[in-house]
Amino acid sequence: MRNPLNAIISNCYLLENQDQIQEEVKSRLKIMRVSSNLLVSFVNDLMDWTMIKQNKFIKKEQNFNLKQMFIDVNEMMKFKANIKDIYCEVEFDRNVPTMVYGDDSRLMQVIINLISNSLKFTFVGGVTIKVGFELEKSLLNVQIVDTGEGIDEKDHPNIFQLFGTNKSKKQKNLGGIGLGLCIC
Numbered sequence: 001m002r003n004p005l006n007a008i009i010s011n012c013y014l015l016e017n018q019d020q021i022q023e024e025v026k027s028r029l030k031i032m033r034v035s036s037n038l039l040v041s042f043v044n045d046l047m048d049w050t051m052i053k054q055n056k057f058i059k060k061e062q063n064f065n066l067k068q069m070f071i072d073v074n075e076m077m078k079f080k081a082n083i084k085d086i087y088c089e090v091e092f093d094r095n096v097p098t099m100v101y102g103d104d105s106r107l108m109q110v111i112i113n114l115i116s117n118s119l120k121f122t123f124v125g126g127v128t129i130k131v132g133f134e135l136e137k138s139l140l141n142v143q144i145v146d147t148g149e150g151i152d153e154k155d156h157p158n159i160f161q162l163f164g165t166n167k168s169k170k171q172k173n174l175g176g177i178g179l180g181l182c183i184c
Helices: 002-016 023-053 066-083 104-120 169-174
Strands: 062-065 087-092 099-102 126-134 139-146
Touching (some): 002 023, 023 066, 023 104, 066 104
Antiparallel strands (some): 062 099, 126 139
């Protein structure tokens, strides 16, 4: 499943960077590329869930640029926000290191899942990704803050369960099958 999506992503990227392509077409290509990336993320979620259930999940740790990862995620998610005429922004505390050691792809996956949910249920205002770091504990602190209406207290136990969704009447038709947060 990922190979066809990766082909779409690559070709969109190549076409976006052609000088003779009109700006409107470039913008639509970028949306196609970002959407395809989100589909890859969904496929990865399904595969990860399977691996977790079989106790075969493997972390892939390495040095990576933490700030750049959050900037990239924010840029990717801004398209979803712009379509709804809301904002998506990232804020860094001064203590946040540039380079860290960990599983950047899993961290990115979790952050994308959380931001996607915030964007899905925010209609006015926007979403802020607040990134902090506690030096004494070497602890990353990420907050996804949105101006959405929130989640009914009765739905709190469900949202991190497999196929758990918010049962609010207002939010029933917004899509999602309840897989993203259980991976988180």
